[in-house]
């Protein structure tokens with residue numbers, strides 16, 4: 001096995017594969033090495049639909065060997081240390097790998113210690129607590145088992161992947177409760193540390209109508225502190241964003257030691273999320289432990305030949321595959337120009353991210369935005385979808401359920417810059 005590459009990529013997830021595939025397609029002479037220990041690559045955006053019983057989990061999974069582009073070298077191993085000063089990486093079993101340019105794209109990982117009791121709640125087969133982030137099939141089983149009571153949807157105070165996913169699950173679960181004839185025996189509540197349902201004005205307006213139509217109570221400014229898995233209570237500290245919407249739904253709370261408790265019969269949350277340990281232990285991170293990169297060039301603020309891509313990057317925008325789609329061409333241009341000695345690239349990433357918010361079986365809203373939370377529908381998508389994507393529409397649902405997975409596996413993973 002060779003141990004030096006022009007470009008070494010850590011992680012063969014959405015970002016790593018999209019980048020390797022574009023480099024191979026457009027610059028075949030560049031030697032690309034991609035390091036990842038995983039046997040499988042997942043299309044994670046469909047896990048929300050799996051959790052709502054409307055997508056087959058097996059279709060979200062492909063063997064890594066079928067996904068890594070043929071012209072790249074896959075090093076099936078885990079990086080244990082980044083030594084950016086010496087342009088090298090330590091791996092678990094393959095020794096040192098050296099590089100001219102490094103792209104760090106190992107995604108994020110979950111730290112359950114940040115919410116004591118959450119792991120116990122998830123691990124209890126009768127706990128009625130789970131997450132589409134970790135086990136979407138169990139979420140669907142729990143939705144089917146739910147016989148009424150309080151269905152609590154929440155999220156941690158850390159950044160998470162696809163910030164809208166905890167809401168999407170809620171909207172679909174609420175519809176499923178109706179189908180299962182338990183909706184009139186249940187109260188649906190969303191508790192979040194945020195102060196708005198969504199940061200983009202146009203999308204917020206649509207979603208608040210959905211929340212009212214579905215009679216969902218919202219508790220803003222609720223910082224998840226711990227879970228009592230025995231008593232099935234989620235405990236919160238109240239933050240500056242505290243306010244209530246649809247209080248008339250009447251979800252009861254209790255107070256103890258300065259915390260507010262919500263007793264649940266069903267719980268869904270995204271897990272507390274952090275950068276992988278070997279990244280946090282490197283000299284490449286910001287104070288919060290995420291990869292410290294320039295928000296427009298995605299280049300490390302410390303090393304000229306290191307870039308950050310995807311969920312691991314400390315960028316003030318939503319962590320999504322859609323964001324990665326716009327980040328990859330920027331990184332390719334910067335590295336290729338630097339390698340060829342041409343003048344520096346002036347390509348900039350504007351913080352584009354998008355969130356396909358499914359609001360019912362058969363309905364969706366597409367939020368597309370930049371660093372300033374401006375609503376910026378992608379002109380290509382607009383042409384394909386024809387109408388205003390900030391409004392609910394069945395065509396957007398079809399796009400999420402059928403077109404996006406197709407484009408992911410057949411275009412984005414194959415190096416097409418779509």
Ligand SMILES: Cc1cc2nc3c(=O)[nH]c(=O)nc-3n(C[C@H](O)[C@H](O)[C@H](O)COP(=O)(O)OP(=O)(O)OC[C@H]3O[C@@H](n4cnc5c(N)ncnc54)[C@H](O)[C@@H]3O)c2cc1C
Nearest residue numbers: 011013014015044045078079106107162310311320321322
């Ligand atoms: C429930 C859910 C819903 C979502 N919905 C959407 C959506 O609707 N739209 C959207 O655009 N995005 C959505 N996302 C987010 C999207 O899936 C992620 O933002 C995207 O996959 C991140 O890509 P990544 O390459 O940064 O990380 P990942 O795709 O997670 O890949 C990281 C890779 O790095 C590897 N790795 C980890 N540690 C090491 C190591 N030490 N050495 C080597 N390799 C390592 C892992 O094995 C993995 O293969 C959703 C995610 C979830 C979980």
